[in-house]
Amino acid sequence: MHILITNDDGFDAIGIRYLINSVCDLGDITVVAPEKNHSGASSALTLIGEITVRRVADNRFRVGGTPTDCVHLALTGNFLLSKPDLIVSGINNGANLGDDTIYSGTVAATIEGHLFDVPGMAFSMAGKSEQHYAAGATVARRLVSLFQQKALSGLPLLNVNIPDAPENNIADIMTTRLGRRHAAEPSILLNRDEHTMLYTIGEAGKARDNSIGTDFHAIENGAVSVTPLMVDLTDSAQLGRVWEWLQS
Helix, strand or coil: CEEEEECCCCCCCHHHHHHHHHHCCCCEEEEEEECCCCCCCCCCCCCCCCCCEEEEECCEEEECCCHHHHHHHHHHCCCCCCCCCEEEEEEEECCCCCCHHHHCHHHHHHHHHHHCCCCEEEEEEECCCCCCHHHHHHHHHHHHHHHHHCCCCCCCEEEEEEECCCHHHCCCEEECECCEECCCCCCEEEEECCCCEEEECCCCCCEEECCCCEHHHHHHCCCEEEEECCCCCCCHHHHHHHHHHHHC
16 A cells, blocks of 8 residues: 655654654555645645755655645656555644634645545644654554555545543544534734734634534544545535525
């Protein structure tokens, strides 16, 4: 199996090192990751300007672009020896639960692969302590190994969140749906003058839907959350209503 590994925290991030070590003996590994942190980049693709791809070792590449750039170039740039069988992204420093997936560069990397018919798994630690990546790596290895032994039909796109806890404190692995958050906290005004305002983005909102079956509920109860995602954004239930509105 050929595994393409990427992330959004950057080539030198701790999480990707744990991820590489956890699956390196499960197949042929290629690492194509951003030069620097691109958290929150979503599916941004660099369409203006050039993107540098630098080989730093055999099958190891640093990219001067976004996570989506990394996967797009890996699949279209003709510098990989073969098309990957699986894209694995992470291990992200922080959760990608519910609405977070819209902004997540970690998840976006796997979405880009999905568009090219390559299945993917995005792994995130549901906390930022950086103390329990070993537990996250164990979960990642378990799921990648399972995929190697018995691939899911179709093109699975899995968003995996792992409790920020030691391995022996992780209760279970659960199949979940995305929950929802409240609106984000207000943006923070740092400075202003007559013409300029300087802000930072506020913290993510609290969970609004953390009911049983959601990714939030799984994490709150010490379990790994595995959510299958889809890329089609069509609101099929609204098609008839919009048609009627247009006729009016």
